[in-house]
Amino acid sequence: xxxxxxxxxxxxxxxxxxxxxxxxxxxxxxxxxxxxxxxxxxxxxxxxxxxxxxxxxxxxxxxxxxxxxxxxxxxxxxxxxxxxxxxxxxxxxxxxxxxxxxxxxxxxxxxxxxxxxxxxxxxxxxxxxxxxxxxxxxxxxxxxxxxxxxxxxxxxxxxxxxxxxxxxxxxxxxxxxxxxxxxxxxxxxxxxxxxxxxxxxxxxxxxxxxxxxxxxxxxxxxxxxxxxxxxxxxxxxxxxxxxxxxxxxxxxxxxxxxxxxxxxxxxxxxxxxxxxxxxxxxxxxxxxxxxxxxxxxxxxxxxxxxxxxxxxxxxxxxxxxxxxxxxxxxxxxxxxxxxxxxxxxxxxxxxxxxxxxxxxxxxxxxxxxxxxxxxxxxxxxxxxxxxxxxxxxxxxxxxxxxxxxxxxxxxxxxxxxxxxxxxxxxxxxxxxxxxxxxxxxxxxxxxxxxxxxxxxxxxxxxxxxxxxxxxxxxxxxxxxxxxxxxxxxxxxxxxxxxxxxxxxxxxxxxxxxxxxxxxxxxxxxxxxxxxxxxxxxxxxxxxxxxxxxxxxxxxxxxxxxxxxxxxxxxxxxxxxxxxxxxxxxxxxxxxxxxxxxxxxxxxxxxxxxxxxxxxxxxxxxxxxxxxxxxxxxxxxxxxxxxxxxxxxxxxxxxxxxxxxxxxxxxxxxxxxxxxxxxxxxxxxxxxxxxxxxxxxxxxxxxxxxxxxxxxxxxxxxxxxxxxxxxxxxxxxxxxxxxxxxxxxxxxxxxxxxxxxxxxxxxxxxxxxxxxxxxxxxxxxxxxxxxxxxxxxxxxxxxxxxxxxxxxxxxxxxxxxxxxxxxxxxxxxxxxxxxxxxxxxxxxxxxxxxxxxxxxxxxxxxxxxxxxxxxxxxxxxxxxxxxxxxxxxxxxxxxxxxxxxxxxxxxxxxxxxxxxxxxxxxxxxxxxxxxxxxxxxxxxxxxxxxx
Ligand SMILES: Nc1ncnc2c1ncn2[C@@H]1O[C@H](COP(=O)(O)OP(=O)(O)OP(=O)(O)O)[C@@H](O)[C@H]1O
Numbered sequence: 001x002x003x004x005x006x007x008x009x010x011x012x013x014x015x016x017x018x019x020x021x022x023x024x025x026x027x028x029x030x031x032x033x034x035x036x037x038x039x040x041x042x043x044x045x046x047x048x049x050x051x052x053x054x055x056x057x058x059x060x061x062x063x064x065x066x067x068x069x070x071x072x073x074x075x076x077x078x079x080x081x082x083x084x085x086x087x088x089x090x091x092x093x094x095x096x097x098x099x100x101x102x103x104x105x106x107x108x109x110x111x112x113x114x115x116x117x118x119x120x121x122x123x124x125x126x127x128x129x130x131x132x133x134x135x136x137x138x139x140x141x142x143x144x145x146x147x148x149x150x151x152x153x154x155x156x157x158x159x160x161x162x163x164x165x166x167x168x169x170x171x172x173x174x175x176x177x178x179x180x181x182x183x184x185x186x187x188x189x190x191x192x193x194x195x196x197x198x199x200x201x202x203x204x205x206x207x208x209x210x211x212x213x214x215x216x217x218x219x220x221x222x223x224x225x226x227x228x229x230x231x232x233x234x235x236x237x238x239x240x241x242x243x244x245x246x247x248x249x250x251x252x253x254x255x256x257x258x259x260x261x262x263x264x265x266x267x268x269x270x271x272x273x274x275x276x277x278x279x280x281x282x283x284x285x286x287x288x289x290x291x292x293x294x295x296x297x298x299x300x301x302x303x304x305x306x307x308x309x310x311x312x313x314x315x316x317x318x319x320x321x322x323x324x325x326x327x328x329x330x331x332x333x334x335x336x337x338x339x340x341x342x343x344x345x346x347x348x349x350x351x352x353x354x355x356x357x358x359x360x361x362x363x364x365x366x367x368x369x370x371x372x373x374x375x376x377x378x379x380x381x382x383x384x385x386x387x388x389x390x391x392x393x394x395x396x397x398x399x400x401x402x403x404x405x406x407x408x409x410x411x412x413x414x415x416x417x418x419x420x421x422x423x424x425x426x427x428x429x430x431x432x433x434x435x436x437x438x439x440x441x442x443x444x445x446x447x448x449x450x451x452x453x454x455x456x457x458x459x460x461x462x463x464x465x466x467x468x469x470x471x472x473x474x475x476x477x478x479x480x481x482x483x484x485x486x487x488x489x490x491x492x493x494x495x496x497x498x499x500x501x502x503x504x505x506x507x508x509x510x511x512x513x514x515x516x517x518x519x520x521x522x523x524x525x526x527x528x529x530x531x532x533x534x535x536x537x538x539x540x541x542x543x544x545x546x547x548x549x550x551x552x553x554x555x556x557x558x559x560x561x562x563x564x565x566x567x568x569x570x571x572x573x574x575x576x577x578x579x580x581x582x583x584x585x586x587x588x589x590x591x592x593x594x595x596x597x598x599x600x601x602x603x604x605x606x607x608x609x610x611x612x613x614x615x616x617x618x619x620x621x622x623x624x625x626x627x628x629x630x631x632x633x634x635x636x637x638x639x640x641x642x643x644x645x646x647x648x649x650x651x652x653x654x655x656x657x658x659x660x661x662x663x664x665x666x667x668x669x670x671x672x673x674x675x676x677x678x679x680x681x682x683x684x685x686x687x688x689x690x691x692x693x694x695x696x697x698x699x700x701x702x703x704x705x706x707x708x709x710x711x712x713x714x715x716x717x718x719x720x721x722x723x724x725x726x727x728x729x730x731x732x733x734x735x736x737x738x739x740x741x742x743x744x745x746x747x748x749x750x751x752x753x754x755x756x757x758x759x760x761x762x763x764x765x766x767x768x769x770x771x772x773x774x775x776x777x778x779x780x781x782x783x784x785x786x787x788x789x790x791x792x793x794x795x796x797x798x799x800x801x802x803x804x805x806x807x808x809x810x811x812x813x814x815x816x817x818x819x820x821x822x823x824x825x826x827x828x829x830x831x832x833x834x835x836x837x838x839x840x841x842x843x844x845x846x847x848x849x850x851x852x853x854x855x856x857x858x859x860x861x862x863x864x865x866x867x868x869x870x871x872x873x874x875x876x877x878x879x880x881x882x883x884x885x886x887x888x889x890x891x892x893x894x895x896x897x898x899x900x901x902x903x904x905x906x907x908x909x910x911x912x913x914x915x916x917x918x919x920x921x922x923x924x925x926x927x928x929x930x931x932x933x934x935x936x937x938x939x940x941x942x943x944x945x946x
Contacts, residue, residue, distance in 0.1 A: 311338075311488050312337055316338055322460050323486055324483070325462050326480075327488050330612055339399075339424060342424055344371060347421070351424070352426045355441060371398045372396060374399075377403055404446065408443075413455050421459070426464065427461065429585075435687075445687070448479050449481035463482060468605070469852070496619060497621055501823050501839060511596065511598060515576065525594070526594040527576075527613055529581065536552040554580040570589050594614060594622045597625040600823065625823060638903060641905065642681060655674075656669065656692075656700075664787065669685070669782055679908070688801055697791075707781050711777045712736070722768075731753045822849075826841040875900075875922060879896060882900075893935040894931055896934035896937075897927055899919055900930050902920025
C-alpha cells in the first residue's frame, strides 16, 4: 500500500479548494538574456585586442530605427504611460533624465499637490557598502585568475526575466559576451524571426500566480506559417485581414517552445478546415429568422450534423434572442455547440470563461475555422496580451477564451469599456461559482451578473455545467441573474452506462483481475481514476509489471508529457490511462469503453462526470468502482484541511486592516508568509479576500497578484544623483531598507507615495533598467487589494467568515458521505431486485443519483449512516504525550487534530510532521472529536504553565 497521502500528493485540478493542485503547474521559462545589466568577468589578457564596447548613442544623434522595446511599448501601454516616459529613446544615456521628467509629470498629474522637492526628506546618504555606481574594474587578463564572481541572484518566481546581474558594471562588450542563457528557440515555422527576436528582448511584466498554475503558452498561435490549402478559405470572411496579417508576419511571433508548438499545431489543424459559402449563407438566414429550420440548416452546413441534440436547440434559441440561460447537459452531450453557434450569429464577441488552460486550449482547437478565436491567460507575455488586444479591437476575433482570474485585471476590463461589444459570456463549468458545488473556485466567485453587466456591458450570459445539485443551481441562477424559467436541464447520467461497484480489500489485485476479465479484458480504451498523483504512478507501474500497458496522467506532469499521453490514448495506442481527475476535462474521445474508479470519487457530481467519459458514442460502456473504507477515511480527512479557527481569522483581519494600511491605498499580503503565519492555505486566503470584496458589504477591491518586494541595483549614476533626477528613485531611497548593501523596498508603498499604480512603478523601473541605470529583482508574490472600508466590528466579521467556511467544509464532507453511502448501499443494502445483479447496480445507483440531485442540499438521509469511529480510549493520553513532547511548537486544537489525521497545513507541513509518531494515527476518529480533546489538553497545559 502507498503511504498516507497528504496535500502534495493529491491532484484534482481544482476539485478541492484545498488540498489539491487546481491546475497544471506553471512552468518556469528559462531566464532570458538581459539587455544591459552587466556581469563581472575575468580580465582579458593584456595583449588581447580591446573589444569595442557598446556605447549608448546620444539621443539627438541617433538615426537608428526605434528599438523593438519602444515599438512594443507603443502597443502595450493602455495608459500611454510608456509613451510618455520613453518618448525619447530609452537607449540613450540621457534616457533616465528624460523619462524621469515625464514620469514626474505623471506623478504630478495624479497628485497635483505633490512637490517632489519637498515631498521627501533628503535621501539618506548611502552606506559605504552600497554599490553606488562604482566604476567597473579594468578588464582582467584572460590568463589571470578569475575574480570572485558576485553571487548570482536566483530569478524571482514570478518575473523570470528580471534576473539582475549583481555587479554594478557597465554593459559588456557585445562580442565577448558570455552566453547568458539558453539560446533562443524559434518555432520552425516562425513567420518572422525578427519580430520573434524583438519579443525575446522585451522585458516582461511581473506576474503573480493569479491565474492558477497555468503553463505558459503561445495560445494565440503566433509563430507558424499560414498555408491556404483551400481557396475558399482565402476568399471568405471579414476576418481575412487577421489571417493575412498573421501570414505576413505583422503580428509578432513569440518565442517557440514545445508547448507553443503544440498549441500552434492545434490552431493550424483547426484553420485547415476552411469556411464554405454554405455556412455564410446559413448564418445570414438565421440572422434574419432564427427558426428551428434555419438553425438546423446552419448546423448541417457548419458541422455536418443532421439534428440538434436534446437541450441544444432551446439553449441556442434563448441565447440568440438575448436571454441569459443556464444549461445542464451531461458530459459529452454537446455544450460547446451552444456557444459556438450563437457566436457565428451574434454580432459581437463571445467570451468563454474556462477554469483550466488545458481545457481552453482544447476548446480553442475545436473551434470551427470560421470562428476566429484567441485566448488570454496570465501566463502570456505582455506582447501576447497586447497582440490579442489589437486583434480584438480590430474586430478580428469572434471567440475569446479567458480564465476567471482575468476579471481582476483592469487592463483586460478596459479593452471592453465602451468600444468592444460582448454579445455573449459563456461560463463553462459554471458550478465552480458555487461554494456548495463539488468544485468551487474562489476566482469564479467574482463572476456576478453585476460585474458582467456593469464592467463589460455584456448582453447575454450562458452558464453551462454537466452536474449541479439544486442548491448549486439556485446559487448560479442568483449570481448570474438568470431567470429560473431559462434553466434547461437534462438527466445527468447517460443511459448507456452499466454501473457496478464492489468492495475491495486489495484494490491492486482486484484491479488486475478486473482488467483481465470480461468485459474490461476486451476493451480498447479504459480510464482508471485515482485520487492522488503518486497513486497514479504507483498503480500504473503495477499494471505494467503485470503485462497491462498503461500510462499515468496527472497535473504534476509536464504539459508535453500530458499531451502525448492524451494523444496516444485518443489514437488508441494506449489501452489504459491511470489518471487523476485532471484527465478528462475537454477529452473528446467518444469510444472510451470503460472507466474504473480505483479511488472513491469525492462526490456524486465527480462520479457522474468521470463515468461520463465513457460511452460518449452512445454504445454500451462499463464503469466499475472499487470501494474500500481506508480511501474514504483519507479523503474525508483531507476535507478538513480548509477549516479556519475564528481566532486565526480575526488575527488575519486585524493584519489586513491594520492602521498601517490606509483606506484607499494599495495593500499587500505576501502569500506564502501570510499563509504560514496564520496557518491558512493560500486558496482559502483568496476565498476570504474574495468574500470581503463581493459580500454584502464591500470592504476591499481585489487587485491582481503581484511580486511586491523589489531589490534595486545601481549601475551608472550614484543613487543620490539619480534620485535628484528621478522622483521614483527618490521615493525608493526614502522607503528602502538596506540589505546586503542593496536597496530593498515594497512596491505598493512607492505606488502609494506617488499615487500611481504598481504597474506604473514597474514600467518606470523597466525604463531605467533599459537605459542601463539599474537592474532589479522582484520576489514575494502577494495578494494585493485596496481598502474601501474598514470593518466596524472585527469580531462579528471574523465569526461570520469562519462560520461560512465551516459550512463550506461541512458541505464538502456531506458530499463525500453521500458518495460513500451510495456505494455502501449498492454493495451491502441493495436487494438486487429491479435490475441489479451481482456487482452491477445501474438501476439503484441511478435512482439514488436522481434523489440526490432532486434534494436542495444534495444530501440524503443515509449520509448520516457514515460510521466514523467514536473517540478512542487512548486519544486523550496520546494528545497529551504529543503536545508535551513537541512543546517547542505553538499548537492550536485544529493543528493537533490535523496532525492526528495526517493532514498537511502551511504551518505544520507534512515534510516535517509526517515523521512524527502520531501523524495520521487517528484518521478514523471524527475530526471535531480530536479538536475537542486537543482543546481540553491545551487548556489544561496552559493552566499549569501559568
Ligand atoms: N448535434 C450534434 N450532433 C452530433 N454530434 C454532436 C452534436 N453536438 C455536439 N456533438 C459532438 O459531441 C461531442 C461532444 O461535444 P462537447 O465537447 O461540446 O460536449 P460537452 O458537453 O462540452 O462535454 P464535456 O462536458 O465533457 O466538456 C463533440 O464531438 C461534438 O462535435
